[in-house]
Amino acid sequence: MPKERHSHGKYVLSIVFLCVIAIGLLAWVVMLQTEVQAINTKLTATEADLTQAKMNLSDAQTKLTQTQADLTTTQTKLTQTQADLTTTQTALSSTQQQLAVAQETLGGLGITLSASKECYDVTLVDNPGATNPTWGQLMTFLFQDQTETHTYIKDVYDCSQFSRDVHNNAEAAGIRAAEVSARFKNEIVGHALNAFLTTDYGLVYVDCTKRPDTIARVEAGKKYRAVELDRIAGTNIRNDSWWDTLSSYYYMPSSTDGELVTSSIRIYW
Secondary structure: OOOOOOOHHHHHHHHHHHHHHHHHHHHHHHHHHHHHHHHHHHHHHHHHHHHHHHHHHHHHHHHHHHHHHHHHHHHHHHHHHHHHHHHHHHHHHHHHHHHHHHHHHHHHOOEEEEOHHHOOOOOOOOOOOOEOOOHHHHHHHHHHOOHHHOOOEOOOEOHHHHHHHHHHHHHHOOEOOEEEEEEEOOOOOOEEEEEEEEOOOEEEEEEOOOOOOEEEEOOOOOEOEEEEHHHOOHHHOOOHHHHHOOOOOEEOEOOOOOEOEEEEEEEEO
């Protein structure tokens, strides 16, 4: 019988073909793995970005919440400020009304109030820390002050300088004081003295010119009169009946030989 002959070339070709396919598959697998790794890397980066974005969003939400809380607080403060402003405006309106009444009252008494710096004939030195005295504190100061011992020289050291020195000495001693310019009915020449707002007896006029220290009555429409410190009690300062019935007192003669009558009063605080 004839022998069967096999073709080894066919087997070799098949094996080569299979090897090529295997190599191709291996290369494809490697490439696929590389792409998967790249995708995984991108996915990891994306997840990190997403996590950071979530954190940023959380921070933004926290800040927004805080901003809203701050806004609420600000609105509350604004509401309170508006309420305070309304209260202040109401108080200011009331104060302005009271001031208007006070100015009308002072005008009716012939009194005009001015600042110390507006005093035209002397320089007044104020003490920001000075306070209104009691009657007793005023008396103590006046007994200690020696301004009245100066020599009176007309137009050199007269009532203006006496009142200036009493004012400045009192302020230096911590006692709030004023200079007063009084004008008189039918007279050209006026007079300067001092005023103190005592905490227990109110406004007190003090005259230290050419005489011992005195307490004076300075009232529009009334005769100008003054008495020594030890002759008057605080309760009689504005007692016109007491002043009118005095048997002895200091007064300023008018040009017609009568007593001067006060017509206007300007007080420099």
